[in-house]
Amino acid sequence: MSSAQLYNDWHDEDGKPAPPPPLPVCLKEPPLYTSNPGKVHPKVFAIPLLTSDILRFMNKFLPKDRSNNVDKHYVFTERFWEFTPDGVDRLAYIVVPLKEGRLWYPLGLVIGSNLNEEDMQQARDEALVKQVQEILEVKTQPAWYHYRNPDH
Structure with a gap:
């Protein structure tokens, strides 16, 4: 199965x-992260976005x-925060x-991170998560992910 087929098969319970x-x-x-920067990796609490999510938002x-x-x-990357x-x-x-052992590298909307306590608290804010999901019109559950420079 190609990666394009894999991604095209992703649907929620509503299709x-x-x-x-x-x-x-x-x-x-x-x-x-600041508890032990040598051993703790920085992560973001984010909602992965499909192209269809971005186009719907726009x-x-x-x-x-x-x-x-x-x-x-x-334009989305420049203006979403508004x-x-x-x-x-x-x-x-x-x-x-x-679960197939592959990695997927989407753009994610960051709700919080483990970089400081304020960001950790923001990630725990269930009302904020729900508000962001409603704005994006997604049911996608945010989770903790490593992040990377898009040029690598």
């Missing part, structure tokens, strides 16, 4: 395209944008482990 649920290892809250919040789909992705709650203003390329 809407959706990432697969996070693996149990990604649901475990990591220690605070059509909802920036309907007058007439960019092509590639450019809409760029429509999200305070503090939810970061994106990251996240490393999502899949």
Whole structure:
């Protein structure tokens, strides 16, 4: 099965395209990074985004944008924060482990991180998570992921 086929087969219970649920290892809250930077890896608490999520967001919040789909992705990265709650203003390329043993590297909307206590508290805020899911119109559960530089 090609990766394109794999990603095209992801749907939620309503038949809407959706990432697969996070693996149990990604649901475990990591220690605070500053507790031991040599041993604790920085992670983000994020919702992985499909292209369809980004395009739906753009059509909802920036309907007058007439960019092509590639450019809409760029506009999303520049303007999403205008429509999200305070503090939810970061994106990251996240490393999502899949049950098949593969890795997926989507753009993720960051809700919190283990970089400081304030970010950890934000990640624990269930009302904030629900608000972000409603804005994105997704049911995708956020989880703890490593992140990477998109150039590598």
